[in-house]
Amino acid sequence: MLGAFEYLLISAAATLGKDAYGAAIRQExxxxxxxRCSIGALxxxxxxxxxxxxxxxxxxxxTPQRGGRPKRMVRVTAKGIQEAAAFYSTVSRASRDVSWAVHRAAGPS
Amino acid sequence: MLGAFEYLLISAAATLGKDAYGAAIRQExxxxxxxRCSIGALxxxxxxxxxxxxxxxxxxxxTPQRGGRPKRMVRVTAKGIQEAAAFYSTVSRASRDVSWAVHRAAGPS
DNA sequence: ACGATTAGAACCACAATGTGATAGTAATCA
DNA sequence: TGATTACTATCACATTGTGGTTCTAATCGT
Known part of the structure; x- marks a missing residue:
C-alpha cells in the first residue's frame, strides 16, 4: 500500500493538475x-x-520570475490514480464505524 | 503523523470496542x-x-475454547483517538478536490 | 556589470514504519 | 498423551519519512 505521505503527494499533484510542481505541491x-511538510520528504x-x-x-x-529556476513538473499516472484510489477506499472502509469520522448524512430518506 | 497501518490498527480497535484483541483486529x-494484514506488523x-x-x-x-490462549486486549486512549482524528481529517482535506474520492452528495436540500 | 536576493531543486545520513518467516504457549479433543 | 487449534511474540530486514544543508538559475538594485 502507499504510505500516508505518498498519498498526500499524489493527491496534491492531482489537485494542482497541470500546475503541479515541487514547491506548489509542498504548499498544497x-x-x-x-x-507540516518536510522538504526532504518531498x-x-x-x-x-x-x-x-x-x-x-x-x-x-x-519562468521569467525572480528565482526562476526550472521547475520539476509532476503528472500522476493512471497507475498512480489507481493506487491512490485504493488507499482512499481502504481508509474509508476502516473508518466506517468510527467516532471521529464525520459521515455526512445523505439527506432525509 | 500516524502511519497508514497504525491508523488501520487504531480504527479496527475502536470499531471492535471492548472485544478488541490481536486476532480480531487482524480480521477487521x-x-x-x-x-492483507501482515502478522508481523500487528x-x-x-x-x-x-x-x-x-x-x-x-x-x-x-477463554474456555480450543486454543484458548490469553488474548491481548486493546483499548484506544483519548490521545490515540485525537491522533486518529487528525490523520483522518488530513486525508479528507487532501482528498477534497480529487477525482477518486467519492463525495456523497448531501441530499436534496 | 556584479553582488544581493529570491524561487526552487537535490542530496544525504538517519529515524520511523511496515513485513514475512518462524517459533512459542495455553488451551481442548480424542 | 499427543494431535489440533487459537492466539501471541520476536527478529532481521525492506520500505517510508525527515531535517539540515547545499546547489542552481534567474532577477533586482546600483
Whole structure:
C-alpha cells in the first residue's frame, strides 16, 4: 500500500493538475496538514513514486520570475490514480464505524 | 503523523470496542484491505503505539475454547483517538478536490 | 556589470514504519 | 498423551519519512 505521505503527494499533484510542481505541491500539502511538510520528504518521495510508475516528472521551462529556476513538473499516472484510489477506499472502509469520522448524512430518506 | 497501518490498527480497535484483541483486529483490518494484514506488523505496531500512549493493552483471561490462549486486549486512549482524528481529517482535506474520492452528495436540500 | 536576493531543486545520513518467516504457549479433543 | 487449534511474540530486514544543508538559475538594485 502507499504510505500516508505518498498519498498526500499524489493527491496534491492531482489537485494542482497541470500546475503541479515541487514547491506548489509542498504548499498544497501544508494546507492539508496544518503546515507540516518536510522538504526532504518531498523530493525523495518524488523519486520513489516515479520509480514505481505512480507519477511522471520532468523539468519545465524556467519562468521569467525572480528565482526562476526550472521547475520539476509532476503528472500522476493512471497507475498512480489507481493506487491512490485504493488507499482512499481502504481508509474509508476502516473508518466506517468510527467516532471521529464525520459521515455526512445523505439527506432525509 | 500516524502511519497508514497504525491508523488501520487504531480504527479496527475502536470499531471492535471492548472485544478488541490481536486476532480480531487482524480480521477487521483484512476486511478493510481485501485480505492483507501482515502478522508481523500487528504486534510490533501494538508495542509502538502503546509506547506512544495511543493504545493501552493487557492480557485478558484465557477463554474456555480450543486454543484458548490469553488474548491481548486493546483499548484506544483519548490521545490515540485525537491522533486518529487528525490523520483522518488530513486525508479528507487532501482528498477534497480529487477525482477518486467519492463525495456523497448531501441530499436534496 | 556584479553582488544581493529570491524561487526552487537535490542530496544525504538517519529515524520511523511496515513485513514475512518462524517459533512459542495455553488451551481442548480424542 | 499427543494431535489440533487459537492466539501471541520476536527478529532481521525492506520500505517510508525527515531535517539540515547545499546547489542552481534567474532577477533586482546600483
Amino acid at each position: 500539502i501544508e494546507g492539508a496538514t496544518n503546515g 523530493y525523495t518521495t518524488f523519486d520513489r513514486l516515479e520509480a514505481k510508475g505512480f507519477v511522471k516528472t520532468w523539468m519545465g521551462d524556467s | 483490518i483484512e476486511g478493510a484491505t481485501n485480505g 504486534y510490533t505496531t501494538f508495542d509502538r503505539l502503546e509506547a506512544k500512549g495511543f493504545v493501552k493493552t493487557w492480557m485478558g483471561d484465557s
